[in-house]
Amino acid sequence: MIHLLFLVLFAEGAVALLLMVKVGPLRELAMRGVDQVKTGKGPATVKTLACTLSVILMSNVASILKIQNRGLKLGTVSPMDQVLWRTHLLEASLIGYTLFLAFVIDRLHHYLRKLMILRKTSSTSREEVEKLQMENRSLREKEEKSSSETKKLQREIAKLNESMKKLKSETEEHERKASVAETHVNALQKQSEELLLEYDRLLEDNQILQTQLLSRG
Secondary structure (H helix, E strand, C coil): CHHHHHHHHHHHHHHHHHHHCCCCCHHHHHHHHHHHHCCCCHHHHHHHHHHHHHHHHHHHHHHHHHHHHHHHHHCCCCHHHHHHHHHHHHHHHHHHHHHHHHHHHHHHHHHHHHHHHHHHHHHHHHHHHHHHHHHHHHHHHHHHHHHHHHHHHHHHHHHHHHHHHHHHHHHHHHHHHHHHHHHHHHHHHHHHHHHHHHHHHHHHHHHHHHHHHHHHC
């Protein structure tokens, strides 16, 4: 029994050491081994062994107390009782250390599993944050590009407005000149009509004078 407990204790110590200290892929192997123990019928078997060891531990403690009480009553302890007392004490100590290491391994496995999940979650969150930052940067670049294009369009619109104002002023100037020219043309037409009337009148006067001259001659 004691040799088996020593073997189990050394095995548990090795597993606990591998869980606490990362040595290449050995931690992963230890984690997988504990995972297999915690799956299927493993938990029930471990609980059964723990209960059995606890019963043996209590039996050893009871035997130790019984030997001590007998020694107190007799005032001395026989060599056989001393051997039994040391054997029960060693066995109880080994069982206690075995149960304690089993509890430590269980807690280490639990917290390491949580740590792995947190690392995966943080890695995923970091990737999402980087993705959001990239999208934000892309949106900023698009906004800057659209802003520059908007400013460019505003400048072009301002130039077009200036060109329209210039064209409008030129059109108004042309309309004014056309109006002045039309007024001048009307004045010339009126003057021409007056000259034609005067010419017709002079022709009539000339004819009259010619007629009078012919009648006198």
